[in-house]
Amino acid sequence: MYAIRQYEFGPAEVLRYEEIADPRPGRGQVRIDVEAAGVHLVDTALRSGTAGGAFQRPDLPMTPGREVAGVVDEVGEGVDESWLGTRVVTHLGLASGGYAELAVRDVESVHQLPESVSFPVSVAMIGTGRTTMGILDAAQLRDDDVVLVMAAAGGIGSLLIQAARHAGATVIGAAGGLAKVDRVRVLGATVAVDYSDPEWPAAAREALGGRDVTAVLEGVGGELGRGAFDLLGAGGRLIMYGWASSFGQATQVTTEDLVERGLTATWALGPAMLKRRSLRDLESQALAEAAAGRLVPSVQTFALKNAAEAHAALEGRGTVGKVVLEP
Secondary structure (H helix, E strand, C coil): CEEEEECCCCCHHHEEEEECCCCCCCCCEEEEEEEEEEECHHHHHHHHCCCCCCCCCCCCCECCCCEEEEEEEEECCCCCHHHCCCEEEEECCCCCCCCECEEEEEHHHEEECCCCCCHHHHHHHHHHHHHHHHHHHHHCCCCCCEEEEECCCEHHHHHHHHHHHHCCCEEEEEECCHHHHHHHHHHCCCEEEECCCCCHHHHHHHHHCCCCEEEEEECCCHHHHHHHHCCEEEEEEEEECCCCCCCCCCCCCCHHHHHHHCCEEEECCCHHHHHHCCHHHHHHHHHHHHHCCCCCCCEEEEEHHHHHHHHHHHHCCCCCEEEEEEC
């Protein structure tokens, strides 16, 4: 099979498209003929060696990739042969061989896919979708909310806009650049603003006509995240889930910031999320939302052999929605 291989940490160019031996499923595993593989911003940090926290440097050489969808073409010992030919999607874990034509996974960790859900959509929902479900659990959006979604044209942001609309909330989508702002409008945001403009908070306030932001869904961090936080009205809530603008710099708030306006700040992911729900439960919910047509992920595809190009585009903020590789 062909796969993407990495032998050193560094820029996107360290990713190589090579032919390697086909993997074989072990006991309790299935092998998947991959039709779509997800690319995550964490993948770029793992590749460059800059990931921190729970994302430890993987051993090299490796084949990156955490999310795959396709058709089961071989089963290991102890797995019923009825799985053969089944459309499936699964999350592989960190740097676990997803950028490849074939991947193996424990059968208990795969989800069967209905024909109505495409492989690229399922890949978006198994990772980005499950994260979105966790964020929404923490946010508990209401129909009287005014919700500011940061990075609103991205994979998570586009789903959050749709979910906030379904909750009946007023939605402000903030994204970088006119093309992404146009995409945010198409997704149905009540207000769309360009946060590459230093005056974007003032534009958001003006568009709201005096209404306060009640909830910020924040995955950008840095100064942009702080600008979003400052838009919250009294009693508002900040729900954080990342810092895409600069790895290692989450939105900075102090206790005094919270006390002054009676605000709350919540980290939506990690132990708190897992205490509320299991990952498999979140994955199942995300896939069900896609199957029902309630949440439709934005997807941008690249050929598997162009994984380096996909990484460069993602790091350069040149993508819209979930990035997916297709063999």
